[in-house]
Amino acid sequence: MLSVLSSLILAQASPPPPSQEIKIPQEVRVLPGKLDAVPVFNSNSPELVQTEGILLSTFPPTGKRTPAAHLNLPFQGRFDVFAHHIAKALTPEDLRTLYLGVILYNPGRQPVTVDILQAASYLSQPDAPFLDLPAYVDNPLGTVYAGPGSRITNDILRGKRQEGFPAQIVIPPEQSRMLLNLPIPVKELNPPLNGRSTLLRAWSSGPIYIASLARFAPTTDTGEERAPTVEEWQTLVDTGTLAGPRDKTPTPPDQQKGQIIYGRVAGVAKGSQWVADVVDPPGIQLSDPNTWYLSVPAAGQAFSYGLSTLRGGTLGTGQVQTARMLVRYPDTAYEAHGNYAIEYNLTLPLQNRTDQTQTVAIALETPIKENQLQDGQLRFLEPPAKNVFFRGTVRVRYTDDRGLPQTRYVHLVQRRGQQGEPLAVMTMKPGDRRFVNIGLLYPPDSTPPQILTVRSLQAGEAK
Known part of the structure; x- marks a missing residue:
C-alpha cells in the first residue's frame, strides 16, 4: 500500500540485486484482543x-x-x-x-x-x-x-x-x-x-x-x-462535490478469486487502539495469576503473532485485524486496510518454563504476504526486496538482565521479506518472568502484514 510519493522514490532507485527466498518453519498465532470502539475519521481517498x-x-x-x-x-x-x-x-x-x-x-x-x-x-x-x-x-x-x-x-x-x-x-x-x-x-x-x-x-x-x-x-x-x-x-x-481524481474502485470482500484491490479509505472506521495481554492458550484466568504467562520457546525455536493482518494476508491465522468501516463512500475501501495510525499496545508476560536458561529476543519482521503458509513456513528474502513495507518507530519496555526497567524507542525500516533485528534481548533462567510491552502506531505508507516474533536463541547465535 505504497503512496504516490514512495512509488516515485522507488522508480528513481537503482535495480535491487537478485533475492533468494528463505523458508522458516514457524508458528504464527492469532493475536489476542481486539480493536476498541473509538471512531476514526479516516480521510485517505x-x-x-x-x-x-x-x-x-x-x-x-x-x-x-x-x-x-x-x-x-x-x-x-x-x-x-x-x-x-x-x-x-x-x-x-x-x-x-x-x-x-x-x-x-x-x-x-x-x-x-x-x-x-x-x-x-x-x-x-x-x-x-x-x-x-x-x-x-x-x-x-x-x-x-x-x-x-x-x-x-x-x-x-x-x-x-x-x-x-x-x-x-x-x-x-x-x-x-x-x-x-x-x-x-x-x-x-x-x-x-x-x-x-x-x-x-x-x-x-x-x-x-x-x-x-x-x-x-x-x-x-x-x-x-x-x-x-x-x-x-x-x-x-x-x-461542493467530491474531490478528484477518484482512486481505484476496491474489490468486494466476497470476491474469492483474482487480484485484490484494497482501495483507499474515505469514511469512519471503528477502532483506534488494539490493547492485549499476549498469553498462552487458554489465556488469562483472573482467579489464578499463575496462568498469566507467555511461555518462551525452547532454544532455536520461535513463534510469532500477526500485526495488521488483512483479507488475503492472514499468514495462516485466519485473523483479519483490519478496522471495519461504520460509513464509507461506495468507491472507497470496504475496510481500513493497513490500520493506518491505529495503536498496538501489547504486553507479553514472558516466562521461561523450560529447564534451561534461554536467551530470548523480541523482533518485528516483514515476511512475504500470504493468506495460508506453505507447509507451515514463513517466507523471507535475502537480500530483502527494494520496496519499503514498514517505516516507523516502535517503543519497547522491558526489564533487563540487571533487573532495571528499560524504555527504548527504535525507528525501523523494513523492506518486503526482511527479517528483523531484536528490539530486546533477555537472558532468562528457568522459572524467570519478564514483562515486555510493545507499542507502535501502525505507520501510514507501510504495507501489511508484519509479525512480532519471540525467539530463543541457540548457543552461540548472535544477539
Missing part, C-alpha cells in the same frame, strides 16, 4: 488530490448540493482524525497551493468543547522527507523519521501535541470552527509534488460533524495566496 472538493464529510445530507457526499454520522466523546493527501501540479505553470481543511460543526443549541489530546501534522517536504535510513536506529529523542507518516506516529506514540494546535476548541451553537487549515505547497519543488499526513486524538463534549476538504488557496487583491476562511470552507461543505 483520493490520495492524490487535483480537483477541489469534499474529501470526507460526515455532515447530514439535508440541504447540501451533493447529498451523496455527506455520510451523516456525528461524533461525541473520544474520536481520532487521520488524513493523508498529496498535491501535484497539473502543469508546470500551475503551482497553486492546495489547502487541506478539517471543519467541525456543532448542530446543537449549546456550546460544544473539543479537547485536542494529541496532534501532529507534517509535510513530506520540508518537514519529513523520505530519507534512506538504516533498518534499525535508536530514536530516544524522537528526531529520527522518514516520511510524514513515520513522523506523525512517532509524535503521537510519545503523547505529543504539536505546536500550533490549541488544547481546546469551543464551538458555539450551530456554528463551525476549523480543526485544521494547512497548506500543501508544491512551488519550488522538483518535481512539484508534496504530501501532508495528519493525526489527532480528541474528545468532544457534545455531538459534532466533521468534514475534510481540499481547495486551492484564494488570492488577495495583490495576487498573493492566503488561507481559506472558515466561511469559505463551510460554503464548500454546502455546495
